[in-house]
Amino acid sequence: MTMSADTMIDICNLSVTFNRGRKPVKAVNGVSLSVRPGEVVALLGESGSGKSVTMRSLLRLHPKGTKIEGSMTVAGRDVMGLSAGELGALRGAVVSMVFQEPRLALDPVYTLGSQIEETIMRHEKISRKAAAARALALFQKVRIPSAERRLRNYPHEMSGGMLQRSMIAMALACNPKVLLADEPTTALDATVQIQILLLIRELQKEYGLSVIFVTHDIGVAAEVADRIAVMYAGRIVEEGRVADIIRDPRHPYTKGLLGARVELAHGRDRLVTIPGAPPDLAAMPPGCAFAPRCPQASEGCLSEVPALLAAGEATRVACVQYA
Numbered sequence: 001m002t003m004s005a006d007t008m009i010d011i012c013n014l015s016v017t018f019n020r021g022r023k024p025v026k027a028v029n030g031v032s033l034s035v036r037p038g039e040v041v042a043l044l045g046e047s048g049s050g051k052s053v054t055m056r057s058l059l060r061l062h063p064k065g066t067k068i069e070g071s072m073t074v075a076g077r078d079v080m081g082l083s084a085g086e087l088g089a090l091r092g093a094v095v096s097m098v099f100q101e102p103r104l105a106l107d108p109v110y111t112l113g114s115q116i117e118e119t120i121m122r123h124e125k126i127s128r129k130a131a132a133a134r135a136l137a138l139f140q141k142v143r144i145p146s147a148e149r150r151l152r153n154y155p156h157e158m159s160g161g162m163l164q165r166s167m168i169a170m171a172l173a174c175n176p177k178v179l180l181a182d183e184p185t186t187a188l189d190a191t192v193q194i195q196i197l198l199l200i201r202e203l204q205k206e207y208g209l210s211v212i213f214v215t216h217d218i219g220v221a222a223e224v225a226d227r228i229a230v231m232y233a234g235r236i237v238e239e240g241r242v243a244d245i246i247r248d249p250r251h252p253y254t255k256g257l258l259g260a261r262v263e264l265a266h267g268r269d270r271l272v273t274i275p276g277a278p279p280d281l282a283a284m285p286p287g288c289a290f291a292p293r294c295p296q297a298s299e300g301c302l303s304e305v306p307a308l309l310a311a312g313e314a315t316r317v318a319c320v321q322y323a
């Protein structure tokens with residue numbers, strides 16, 4: 001499959017079904033999304049909406065027995081057609097990941113410096129000395145103070161924010177084209193969270209990275225992304241440019257997420273959430289998955305799944321109101 005010049009990531013009609021329990025669970029259901037070179041797309045939605053599963057599919061990081069349907073290309077590679085070895089080569093060198101909990105992604109018994117060096121040496125023919133010099137430059141790039149000394153630290157000797165900076169340094173070590181970020185700031189304090197978001201945005205611009213950024217926080221999505229894709233129960237329900245989504249949300253679910261955020265910003269004493277809960281993915285209702293919680297639902301919503309259709313210049317929305 002060839003990549004057109006203006007897409008770095010192309011996900012086409014992706015469905016992912018897990019077969020672990022008694023009933024198969026379709027965690028992702030017909031998702032199509034593309035990311036241009038140098039573009040940041042946020043996948044936004046509540047826990048369990050399929051954001052991480054969508055993102056992890058790009059490196060086929062699912063347990064054995066998981067059914068993946070559809071097609072995906074990343075930097076011109078047909079992901080479903082890659083061998084395990086080719087996937088390994090893609091990971092780290094072309095596509096890097098940053099996770100919510102860096103401690104789980106790092107090895108506690110090696111220093112941060114040696115882990116970065118190993119990452120570089122796994123993908124490139126390079127001496128340890130040259131790899132060490134690159135590790136130092138990376139630590140300085142992500143603005144870790146006393147970088148030389150910090151490289152000799154073990155993960156447990158670093159704060160959460162500094163550890164996430166180390167992870168970002170490691171993710172950039174082999175000059176990837178794509179960064180996949182799964183809630184990388186969720187576990188951090190608010191002020192550290194902002195610093196890390198700004199750092200990611202700055203490095204993304206400098207390196208021209210394409211980024212998929214998973215978050216449940218519409219404020220974080222607005223801060224970091226060019227475009228937002230809102231997911232609900234395994235589908236994209238709305239997708240468009242950040243400014244359009246924030247100024248003129250169309251889907252009642254997006255409006256709900258934005259409403260919750262506005263309430264928070266006005267210092268109300270509790271987090272206002274959308275009443276109700278997402279459906280059980282193993283027993284999906286017919287029709288629009290959001291209908292049972294939707295203040296605007298009509299009878300038709302309970303029988304037919306709305307298609308994701310163009311609404312306005314650059315927005316797509318899956319709601320009968322705009323069909």
Ligand SMILES: Nc1ncnc2c1ncn2[C@@H]1O[C@H](COP(=O)(O)OP(=O)(O)OP(=O)(O)O)[C@@H](O)[C@H]1O
Nearest residue numbers: 018020027046047048049050051052053054063281
């Ligand atoms: N390996 C797995 N086996 C079975 N079910 C899974 C597996 N991974 C994810 N799921 C299920 O798929 C659904 C979507 O999960 P996913 O992690 O993508 O959600 P999410 O939107 O990223 O939410 P979160 O913020 O909680 O990560 C969930 O119901 C989850 O339980």
